[in-house]
Amino acid sequence: MGSVEQLPGTLHDFNDHNSNDRDGYAVVEVSSDKMKAFVRVYPPEGKGKPLTIDLLRSILAKNKVVYGLIEKNLEEAVRLTDPRRKILVAEGKPAIKGKPAELIYHFSTERKIKPIENENGKVDFYNLGVIQNVQKGQLLVEKTEPGLGEPGYTVYWEKIQPKPGNDIPLPKGKNVLISPDGRQLIAAKNGQVVIDTSGKVSVFPEFEVNGDLDLSIGNIDFIGSIIIKGNVGSGFTIKAGGDLDVYGSIDSSTLIAKGNITIRRGVRGRGKCLLKCAGELRAMFLENCDVEVEKDVIVEQAIMHSRIIAGGRVILGERKGLIVGGSVKAGEEVLVNELGAVLATPTEVEVGVNPYLRIELTEITKKLEECEENLSKTKQTLELLKKIEKQTGKLPVSKRELLGKLTRTKFILMQDIENLKKRKVEIEQHFMDLPDGRVVVRKTIHPGTKITVKNATKYIRDEMHRVIFVNESANIKIIPY
Numbered sequence: 001m002g003s004v005e006q007l008p009g010t011l012h013d014f015n016d017h018n019s020n021d022r023d024g025y026a027v028v029e030v031s032s033d034k035m036k037a038f039v040r041v042y043p044p045e046g047k048g049k050p051l052t053i054d055l056l057r058s059i060l061a062k063n064k065v066v067y068g069l070i071e072k073n074l075e076e077a078v079r080l081t082d083p084r085r086k087i088l089v090a091e092g093k094p095a096i097k098g099k100p101a102e103l104i105y106h107f108s109t110e111r112k113i114k115p116i117e118n119e120n121g122k123v124d125f126y127n128l129g130v131i132q133n134v135q136k137g138q139l140l141v142e143k144t145e146p147g148l149g150e151p152g153y154t155v156y157w158e159k160i161q162p163k164p165g166n167d168i169p170l171p172k173g174k175n176v177l178i179s180p181d182g183r184q185l186i187a188a189k190n191g192q193v194v195i196d197t198s199g200k201v202s203v204f205p206e207f208e209v210n211g212d213l214d215l216s217i218g219n220i221d222f223i224g225s226i227i228i229k230g231n232v233g234s235g236f237t238i239k240a241g242g243d244l245d246v247y248g249s250i251d252s253s254t255l256i257a258k259g260n261i262t263i264r265r266g267v268r269g270r271g272k273c274l275l276k277c278a279g280e281l282r283a284m285f286l287e288n289c290d291v292e293v294e295k296d297v298i299v300e301q302a303i304m305h306s307r308i309i310a311g312g313r314v315i316l317g318e319r320k321g322l323i324v325g326g327s328v329k330a331g332e333e334v335l336v337n338e339l340g341a342v343l344a345t346p347t348e349v350e351v352g353v354n355p356y357l358r359i360e361l362t363e364i365t366k367k368l369e370e371c372e373e374n375l376s377k378t379k380q381t382l383e384l385l386k387k388i389e390k391q392t393g394k395l396p397v398s399k400r401e402l403l404g405k406l407t408r409t410k411f412i413l414m415q416d417i418e419n420l421k422k423r424k425v426e427i428e429q430h431f432m433d434l435p436d437g438r439v440v441v442r443k444t445i446h447p448g449t450k451i452t453v454k455n456a457t458k459y460i461r462d463e464m465h466r467v468i469f470v471n472e473s474a475n476i477k478i479i480p481y
Contacts, residue, residue, distance in 0.1 A: 021046035034154035098147030098165030173202030344448030352437030352454035
């Protein structure tokens with residue numbers, strides 16, 4: 001409480017010590033911090049009057065003690081009238097410090113890796129939710145303003161200014177920005193958001209696995225590029241918004257990238273492997289896998305019993321350079337040392353037509369047939385309804401609604417057919433404009449191989465060496481390499 005200040009406690013002048021009669025009075029004491037006021041109440045002497053509660057209030061007011069009066073203690077002080085007791089009769093209100101600033105995280109800060117439960121209630125140990133993807137411009141952390149606090153008051157009703165709450169800095173790490181108002185932390189790049197041991201928040205555009213991909217990490221779905229410095233076992237799904245680089249080999253897993261895929265060793269797909277990317281694919285060898293690549297496929301040693309679709313070229317290295325079994329479709333060129341096998345393993349190679357456009361053309365043709373058939377049926381039903389309306393003069397409500405619905409459907413189908421025909425013409429024109437593809441065999445092509453260049457096909461029945469297959473006037477022409 002600190003020291004107290006003794007203040008005059010009476011409204012009367014009692015300097016006449018010769019008088020034997022004196023009213024009761026009180027002495028007021030206030031703590032040095034002005035937060036507490038006490039009284040000592042003295043009894044009357046002789047014919048003096050006892051101190052009343054109203055008079056006590058007046059004494060306190062004279063001494064400017066006007067805030068935080070404690071009524072029950074005032075009553076007790078007057079009732080006891082014991083100067084030996086110092087009674088607390090008023091108490092100030094301390095100022096309340098403002099709340100500190102707080103950080104609100106807009107991503108999970110939990111570091112635990114745990115399996116995700118699927119729709120059937122089963123735990124999927126391949127999906128562990130390891131990565132939290134964020135996009136450039138995404139809000140990561142925001143900071144609340146420190147509170148101003150609440151003012152306090154002394155027993156003299158003097159205002160005590162509160163202290164504002166403590167401010168805290170935003171936990172800015174790498175590849176993040178602080179908003180102009182200083183209250184938000186925003187991702188500066190696409191990537192994974194990470195909190196380090198010091199609490200700083202960063203965004204990393206690459207996700208790196210420092211070894212083999214196993215169940216301790218699980219499937220990866222990352223907005224940026226992925227580097228795996230080991231092997232990928234079976235059953236995993238890896239999706240990269242950028243490039244995907246695997247230092248080791250791939251078992252029967254799915255790899256999808258919006259950039260390039262590089263597999264520094266090879267792929268043993270066991271018929272359960274899909275490699276798909278919007279860039280180019282590079283690998284040491286491909287075995288029993290499906291490959292869908294928008295640009296080039298570049299393989300150092302061999303492609304065996306696989307289904308390859310490449311928008312650009314399929315290039316085999318000069319060291320072994322083998323394609324055997326399965327099918328290879330490339331928009332521009334296939335370059336290989338050895339094609340097929342001595343045992344006449346069925347092997348198909350097609351060039352000169354973008355395989356993705358060929359697939360789209362097939363789908364458009366099918367969709368066009370469906371739309372035209374539906375349009376024909378719609379027109380027949382409309383004619384029937386109009387015939388009924390002409391004969392009866394009026395259609396029932398349900399038939400009128402059907403008439404309106406079919407009329408709208410008719411115009412939608414007509415628009416769809418027009419768009420499909422337009423796209424079909426564009427693709428067919430693209431096929432016409434494409435340079436003639438070619439299949440280049442540096443060493444040997446074996447019987448059992450089927451070669452298609454644009455709209456011409458040839459079945460190889462005899463072994464050939466150092467040849468190039470091209471299309472000339474809708475026929476396969478063979479020229480020396």
